[in-house]
Amino acid sequence: MAMIPNKNEMPSQSPTERGKNFNEVTYGYTAELALNEAKRCLNCKNRPCVSGCPVNVQIPDFIAMIKENNFEGAYQKIAETSSLPAVCGRVCPQERQCESKCTLGIKFESVAIGRLERFVADYHNTHSTEKHKKAESNGHKVAVVGSGPSGLACASDLAKMGYEVSVFEALHQAGGVLVYGIPEFRLPKDIVKKEVDALSDLGVDIETNVVIGKTLTIDELFDKGYEAVYIATGAGLPNFMGIPGEALKGVYSANEFLTRSNLMAAYKNEPDTPIMKGGKIAVVGGGNVAMDSARTALRLGADEVHIIYRRSMEEIPARMEEVEHAKEEGIEFNLLTNPIEIVGFENPENPRDERNGFVTGVKCVKMQLGEPDDRGRRRPAPIDGSEFVIDADTVIIAIGTSPNPLIKNTTDGLEVNKRGGIVVDENGITSRDGVFAGGDAVTGAATVISAMGAGKLAAHSIDKYLS
Ligand code: FAD
Ligand code: SF4
Numbered sequence: 001m002a003m004i005p006n007k008n009e010m011p012s013q014s015p016t017e018r019g020k021n022f023n024e025v026t027y028g029y030t031a032e033l034a035l036n037e038a039k040r041c042l043n044c045k046n047r048p049c050v051s052g053c054p055v056n057v058q059i060p061d062f063i064a065m066i067k068e069n070n071f072e073g074a075y076q077k078i079a080e081t082s083s084l085p086a087v088c089g090r091v092c093p094q095e096r097q098c099e100s101k102c103t104l105g106i107k108f109e110s111v112a113i114g115r116l117e118r119f120v121a122d123y124h125n126t127h128s129t130e131k132h133k134k135a136e137s138n139g140h141k142v143a144v145v146g147s148g149p150s151g152l153a154c155a156s157d158l159a160k161m162g163y164e165v166s167v168f169e170a171l172h173q174a175g176g177v178l179v180y181g182i183p184e185f186r187l188p189k190d191i192v193k194k195e196v197d198a199l200s201d202l203g204v205d206i207e208t209n210v211v212i213g214k215t216l217t218i219d220e221l222f223d224k225g226y227e228a229v230y231i232a233t234g235a236g237l238p239n240f241m242g243i244p245g246e247a248l249k250g251v252y253s254a255n256e257f258l259t260r261s262n263l264m265a266a267y268k269n270e271p272d273t274p275i276m277k278g279g280k281i282a283v284v285g286g287g288n289v290a291m292d293s294a295r296t297a298l299r300l301g302a303d304e305v306h307i308i309y310r311r312s313m314e315e316i317p318a319r320m321e322e323v324e325h326a327k328e329e330g331i332e333f334n335l336l337t338n339p340i341e342i343v344g345f346e347n348p349e350n351p352r353d354e355r356n357g358f359v360t361g362v363k364c365v366k367m368q369l370g371e372p373d374d375r376g377r378r379r380p381a382p383i384d385g386s387e388f389v390i391d392a393d394t395v396i397i398a399i400g401t402s403p404n405p406l407i408k409n410t411t412d413g414l415e416v417n418k419r420g421g422i423v424v425d426e427n428g429i430t431s432r433d434g435v436f437a438g439g440d441a442v443t444g445a446a447t448v449i450s451a452m453g454a455g456k457l458a459a460h461s462i463d464k465y466l467s
Pocket of ligand 1: 092093145146148150151169170171176178181212213234235292319407439440447
């Protein structure tokens with residue numbers, strides 16, 4: 001039978017329809033589509049796709065089970081190494097990981113590994129009624145700080161080994177970026193809730209509204225009888241550009257904008273924490289966070305949404321699928337464009353004019369690409385005399401985040417690097433005895449799967465340390 005050159009398309013909402021609602025954009029494969037896609041896999045002996053997976057999912061084995069209609073078996077195979085298959089199947093950058101190594105990709109489109117992972121995870125979630133059982137306690141208590149993918153993965157593995165695990169989360173809801181950052185139309189909150197509920201079934205105690213470093217310190221956790229602590233506090237501190245106008249009204253960090261929309265119901269009429277609902281929006285940045293902010297703004301009722309990114313489409317760091325979806329939805333891309341000032345309204349004759357201090361636009365300069373920087377990306381340089389203004393009522397800054405210094409400032413002997421990341425060895429062990437760390441808190445903003453991998457590694461190291 002001739003090889004089908006392209007991936008089986010995943011059914012999705014039409015761009016005009018989905019721009020008006022927060023429902024998930026893609027519907028996922030049907031069993032028939034999954035079977036057709038699985039048949040494209042060559043079951044390569046050398047398994048190059050597995051080497052592209054940060055948590056070593058045995059990809060050819062789970063795809064072979066799909067071919068045999070054994071969807072639950074395929075799920076169990078993935079679950080041997082990944083604790084969040086339904087999440088990873090949706091948000092992992094597969095095109096840069098497993099799928100980039102797929103043999104089929106040399107001649108054709110690679111196997112749609114991510115879509116198949118999502119299919120079996122969704123199949124399991126709708127068909128399985130089995131609940132995780134609490135393991136017999138080994139009498140050791142471990143604290144996990146932060147409930148993002150890294151903290152969840154670590155807590156889950158430790159609980160399965162019999163540890164008594166408490167997760168401390170600063171926000172009022174567990175899930176980290178999976179709930180406060182990534183919007184519903186990409187990752188439905190029900191899916192994250194299932195993962196968090198599964199932790200509770202394992203006996204993990206999740207305490208929300210506890211800010212470690214303020215409500216309790218790491219030292220106080222040890223005083224309370226915890227014998228080891230895993231720090232998975234992410235990188236939630238927004239970076240700004242340091243240009244004039246960033247303090248104007250109507251300028252948000254992407255984190256604030258997305259948190260207000262995702263977690264604080266700002267989309268409702270008369271919410272406690274409102275955000276814009278119309279007008280012209282400018283989003284600065286080219287990563288997943290910028291795409292999520294732009295597409296959220298559109299769904300909140302923006303008339304026009306502009307992405308401003310200083311390099312070209314070739315260097316854009318967001319997942320290609322998200323960029324394509326954003327383009328289809330009508331987001332305008334201003335590439336090779338860099339903001340130099342955020343412009344605001346000022347009526348010198350009437351200091352009481354209520355429009356004073358509100359943003360009106362972003363002054364930008366056109367850029368050209370020069371020599372590659374130390375990461376191999378061509379360095380953008382401004383073109384003299386190319387200044388122009390993009391009109392905007394709201395500006396969202398999505399140029400990256402850093403780890404929050406709160407824990408470092410309240411914990412003696414915890415070494416951090418110059419970017420604020422906690423320093424760990426290859427096993428997730430920090431400079432402070434009994435304290436482990438991983439995920440974005442160590443690496444700076446990265447990916448769900450790498451954060452999860454670090455959590456699993458730390459669980460293993462904590463087990464070694466305590467036994
Ligand atoms: P987080 O998910 O940030 O979780 C850290 C948790 O710790 C948070 O809940 C925080 O409230 C809590 N916390 C912080 N300080 C304290 C404290 N002092 N006390 C108690 N709790 C604390 N990655 C992908 O792979 N694919 C994507 O498509 C993708 N899209 C993204 C979109 C957005 C908008 C954002 C922001 C990120 C995206 N990422 C994506 C990156 C990915 O989500 C992160 O790399 C990942 O969530 C990091 O996991 P973590 O567990 O280390 O930290
Ligand atoms: Fe299948 Fe591609 Fe992995 Fe080969 S590399 S086993 S074709 S998924």
